[in-house]
Amino acid sequence: MNKAQKRAWLILAISIATLLASAAVIIFVHINHIDVIGLSKPTLTGRILGVVMTVPLILIVVTAWRLPQKDFDERDKLIDHKTVIWGYMGAFIFLVGAGWFIIIANHLGTIKSMLIIYLIYLAYFVSASVSSIAALIQYSLGGKNGE
Numbered sequence: 001m002n003k004a005q006k007r008a009w010l011i012l013a014i015s016i017a018t019l020l021a022s023a024a025v026i027i028f029v030h031i032n033h034i035d036v037i038g039l040s041k042p043t044l045t046g047r048i049l050g051v052v053m054t055v056p057l058i059l060i061v062v063t064a065w066r067l068p069q070k071d072f073d074e075r076d077k078l079i080d081h082k083t084v085i086w087g088y089m090g091a092f093i094f095l096v097g098a099g100w101f102i103i104i105a106n107h108l109g110t111i112k113s114m115l116i117i118y119l120i121y122l123a124y125f126v127s128a129s130v131s132s133i134a135a136l137i138q139y140s141l142g143g144k145n146g147e
Contacts, residue, residue: 004076005139007067011060012132015125018056022122079138083131090130091123
């Protein structure tokens with residue numbers, strides 16, 4: 001397993017954990033009617049949530065720092081290029097689906113602007129998950145040990 005595969009596994013684990021934790025927080029906030037966004041100014045809960053949301057992003061930066069892309073060959077570059085495309089498509093499909101869900105669920109047809117930032121945050125992790133899955137599939141379709 002080369003460094004690109006290790007990085008893909010780590011980013012996949014971080015992304016899936018972040019998406020599951022985000023789903024749990026969204027469900028908890030919705031069930032308990034907690035005001036995370038605040039109408040006039042950010043609430044303490046919203047600020048704490050913002051600080052906690054940076055942890056997975058820092059983990060991905062540390063992963064990229066600890067596993068640099070120095071041993072890339074032509075095949076790794078081609079796989080990386082394809083995975084970026086799949087990641088963008090996954091994020092786009094997620095944002096379209098989230099937009100339709102918001103239109104259907106919201107009777108007034110408007111959303112709070114802070115929710116858009118949360119959707120972009122989640123779209124990044126959807127993109128990272130799809131990219132990692134695409135990379136791992138492409139490596140598994142190759143020869144032994146990613147050759």
